[in-house]
Amino acid sequence: MGIIFFLMISALMSGSRELYYLFFVAVLFRLVMHLILVHNYKNLFIIFYSSANKIETGEHVNVEYKVSNTSFLPIPHAKIEFFISEKFDVGSSLKEIAYFKNYQMINFSKEIVCKYRGYYKLGKAKVEIYDPMLLSSREIVFDKEIDLIVRPKVHSVASFLKDTNDLHGTMKSHEKTEEDRTNIANIRPFERGDQLKNIHWKLTAKTGELQTKVFEQTLSARFFIVLNGSSSQFKDGMRFEDEEEMVSCCASYVKDALQNGVQTRLMMTDIHNTFIEVKDSSDFENVIESLTGFESNGELDFVSSLQQLMLQSGRQNTFYLITYSVDRTLLDFLDASHKRGFVFKLMVFRSKSSTGPELLSHIERSQLDIQFRERDVMKYE
Numbered sequence: 001m002g003i004i005f006f007l008m009i010s011a012l013m014s015g016s017r018e019l020y021y022l023f024f025v026a027v028l029f030r031l032v033m034h035l036i037l038v039h040n041y042k043n044l045f046i047i048f049y050s051s052a053n054k055i056e057t058g059e060h061v062n063v064e065y066k067v068s069n070t071s072f073l074p075i076p077h078a079k080i081e082f083f084i085s086e087k088f089d090v091g092s093s094l095k096e097i098a099y100f101k102n103y104q105m106i107n108f109s110k111e112i113v114c115k116y117r118g119y120y121k122l123g124k125a126k127v128e129i130y131d132p133m134l135l136s137s138r139e140i141v142f143d144k145e146i147d148l149i150v151r152p153k154v155h156s157v158a159s160f161l162k163d164t165n166d167l168h169g170t171m172k173s174h175e176k177t178e179e180d181r182t183n184i185a186n187i188r189p190f191e192r193g194d195q196l197k198n199i200h201w202k203l204t205a206k207t208g209e210l211q212t213k214v215f216e217q218t219l220s221a222r223f224f225i226v227l228n229g230s231s232s233q234f235k236d237g238m239r240f241e242d243e244e245e246m247v248s249c250c251a252s253y254v255k256d257a258l259q260n261g262v263q264t265r266l267m268m269t270d271i272h273n274t275f276i277e278v279k280d281s282s283d284f285e286n287v288i289e290s291l292t293g294f295e296s297n298g299e300l301d302f303v304s305s306l307q308q309l310m311l312q313s314g315r316q317n318t319f320y321l322i323t324y325s326v327d328r329t330l331l332d333f334l335d336a337s338h339k340r341g342f343v344f345k346l347m348v349f350r351s352k353s354s355t356g357p358e359l360l361s362h363i364e365r366s367q368l369d370i371q372f373r374e375r376d377v378m379k380y381e
Contacts, residue, residue, distance in 0.1 A: 004030060033131040036073060037138055040129055043071035044078075044100075046142045048123045054149045057117050057244055061148065065108040065125065069100035077130035082110060085120050087240075089113035114150045116240055117247065117292050121145040152291045153248045157256040186214040223262065224313060225253050226306065228323035229270030229298040238296070238324040242349050245373070246322050247291050249347060253320060254278055254287050265317070266290075269305035271297045303333045310337060318343045325350040326370065328359065334368050349373040 004026045011019035044067070051062040065082065069075050080096040091111050098106055123145045130137045187200055190210035203211040227250045233243075250266070257264040257278070264278040266287060274290050276283065298305065302323060313319075319342065323330075326348050334344050352360070352372035363370050 001030075030135065033133055033135050037129065037131040037136060039073060040069070040071055040075045041138045041140060044069055044075070044127060044129065044140060046125055046127070048125075048146075050122055050146060050148060053147060054151065055114055056151050056153045057114060057248070058153060059114055061112050061114060063110045063112060063122055065110070066105055067098070067100075067108065067127065068105040070103065072102045074102050074104075075100040075129055076132050077134060079128040080108070081126045081128075082108070083124040083126070084110065084112060084122065087116045087118070088120075089115055114148075116244060117150045117152045117294075119293060120148040120150065122148050149292065151288055152244070152251045154255050154288075155248065155252045157252050187211055188214060223257070223318040223320055224265045224267065224309075225250060225320045226309065226322065227266070227268045227294070228302045228305075228321070229268045229294065229296050230300065230302050230305070231297050232301055233296055233324040236325045237350070237354075242324055243296055246324065246349050247294055249349075250322050251288060251291050253322075254284060258284055267309060268294055269298045269300065269302060270295060271299060273298075273305070301329075303329055306333065306337075310342065318345065321346045323348060326355070326359070326363075328362065331359070331362055331366065331368070335366055338367060344368060346370040347373065 004023065007019060007023040007026055010016070011023050046065060046067045048063060048065045050064075052059075055061055063082075063084075067080065076099055078098045078100060080098060082094045082096075084090055084094060089112070091113075092109075094110075096108060100106065123142070125142045127140045127142070128137050129140070187203060188211070190199065190212045195212075198213045200211045200213050227246065254264055254266060258281060266274075266276045266278060268274040268290065274294075276287055276290060278284065278287060306321075321344060323346070326346065334346070338344060346368065348355075348370060350373070355372070
């Protein structure tokens with residue numbers, strides 16, 4: 001544009017025919033370049049697809065892009081930028097430079113390693129095309145995206161934190177067992193999934209609504225998994241990789257409990273204090289969905305969340321606590337609760353070597369079942 005303006009001023013001031021001729025040639029040339037750019041802009045298309053829409057953490061997904069020039073004119077200069085979340089590990093560059101012949105389609109393939117669970121969008125791309133003389137450019141943003149769900153990894157549990165015998169029936173307890181049907185803990189409205197043999201027929205006839213009897217259970221018949229979702233864990237050095245392992249451990253616990261017919265409750269102490277009652281395999285899908293979107297963004301510290309939980313829960317539960325780190329405040333609270341009859345098992349995902357000697361000494365003196373994340377403990381089948 002600067003040259004055209006200069007030629008126009010020069011022609012007007014000098015009245016030279018040659019300068020007028022150069023001015024109109026420059027204007028015509030610039031107009032042709034602009035029309036070519038507009039034409040190519042209207043004839044550039046992109047389609048894409050992914051090899052999967054639902055995967056687990058650690059798995060790969062391929063995204064194939066097909067960029068097509070449907071014009072009879074070539075596109076000599078094009079820059080393509082693919083927008084993929086920074087949480088993904090992409091093995092190739094997200095920016096490409098391409099030359100399109102007329103009626104040509106160019107394929108681009110991006111292999112993505114999904115290290116972190118969550119709900120993502122794929123497919124957004126930006127193409128910047130230039131006219132043949134690189135005088136001007138236009139951007140085209142393709143923002144029709146597809147969903148990608150990265151779910152937490154679920155392992156078959158061989159040896160996590162729990163003692164299998166304790167979990168499934170040999171844990172000592174002074175509470176009445178579930179088989180003692182003479183000991184009714186509660187009567188409540190009938191819910192889908194309740195056993196028909198537990199219906200309280202007399203009360204049902206009196207109220208006109210189905211009522212069911214709830215019997216007291218053994219400690220081993222029901223356990224409470226609590227996943228620490230406090231944001232303060234990041235201040236203690238927790239990384240996203242640690243959070244992923246904690247979530248994977250939590251999902252694996254729940255899956256194992258379902259396979260063994262153990263009634264389970266799950267609480268995540270995130271900002272929503274998510275609570276899930278797990279009765280059968282259909283509930284496990286809700287667990288996975290919640291864990292997929294889980295973030296350690298809770299405002300309360302772990303002890304405060306546990307204090308609220310203890311007030312609402314009976315001592316017949318065994319509490320499996322999953323947390324990144326342990327401190328003296330948490331240990332004191334668990335010690336006091338243990339003396340009141342609560343049973344805890346604690347998995348700490350911060351390495352034992354990073355824990356202070358005074359705290360380790362206190363752990364050894366306590367009667368709490370605490371294990372640190374060591375590779376010989378985290379075993380899978």
